[in-house]
Amino acid sequence: MRARFDSPAAEAGRYRDSLTFDVLTMTADGFINLGYEQSSLPIYRIFPLKRFREIVANRVNTLVRPAKWDDPFENALLKAKIVLDDGSVGSAEFKDDLYGQCWTTQIDSDAMWRIYSPDKSGVRLRTTVGALLDSLVSSCPQYHESGCFSCFIGRVEYCTQDEIISRFTDPEWAKTHVLDTTGCGQASALLLKRPEFAHEKEIRLIYFANEQNRTGSDVYSYPIDPQALFDEVAFDPRWDAAEFDVAKVEAEKAGFDNVVQSPLYRLPEFAWKLGNF
DSSP: OOOOSOSOHHHHHHHHHHSOHHHHHHTGGGEESSOGGGTTOEEEEEEEHHHHHHHHHHOEEEEEOGGGSSOHHHHHHHHSEEEOTTSOEEEOGGGGGEEEEEEESOSOOHHHHHHHOTTSOEEEEEEEHHHHHHHHHTTOTTTTGGGOOOEEEEEOEEOOHHHHHHHHTOHHHHHHHHSOTTSHHHHHTTSEEOGGGGGGOEEEEEEEOOTTTOOOOSEEEEEOOHHHHOSEEEEOTTSOHHHHHHHHHHHHHTTOSOEEEOOTTOOOOOOOOOOOO
16 A cells, blocks of 8 residues: 555545544644744754765755664664555555654754764754754745645654554554655654653654655755855864864855854863862
């Protein structure tokens, strides 16, 4: 079976009318587990220095299929069989049309730098929830065609493995997420992770390809204006001053005006005060 959101508008409308209120409000305007008032919420992502330079040179942002993500449990959920009421078995073929990119609300974290910048060559970019979603939406002229969506941004919900499996095996929950003709349900299914990953405080940008934009590739790239999208460029806190100075000059020449080094390991200047003896 193939669950898609490119059905006629009338059919899409009838199906949306049958959804629960919670599912509809959860995904208003492409925001999932986030309110529109959180558009200005800062979010961060650490890129390798080489990748940062490619973003600046090529002026594109790139999302990947969830199959490329490190957590095998997420891939298992998407690859799971779908059993219909009549006993027939299918698969969630829409999984190949979903692309995502992971960000965090965590400003500075030793764990994040060590995980995503293991060779000490990371660059942390800052943007906002609204700006990142807008960058994707602006590249999708058919964003609202037939009442359907293809661009989402959402906060990850951290649940136990048993809780996640119980949702996917609940027929009512599965119907509103697998058969949702708006694409909202499928996107929100990518926002469940186990509590072992809760330290990531993750926000995900999600793109759902349609018939016109389907490429068959493991990646989806879209044009951006890096200098407008990213309002801060922060380099690895483990660099020495000379390394940072060279990188700062390069970034400023590329048009970024807020270039810093993460202060995570910067020693504060203070003096012990012992008082009088």
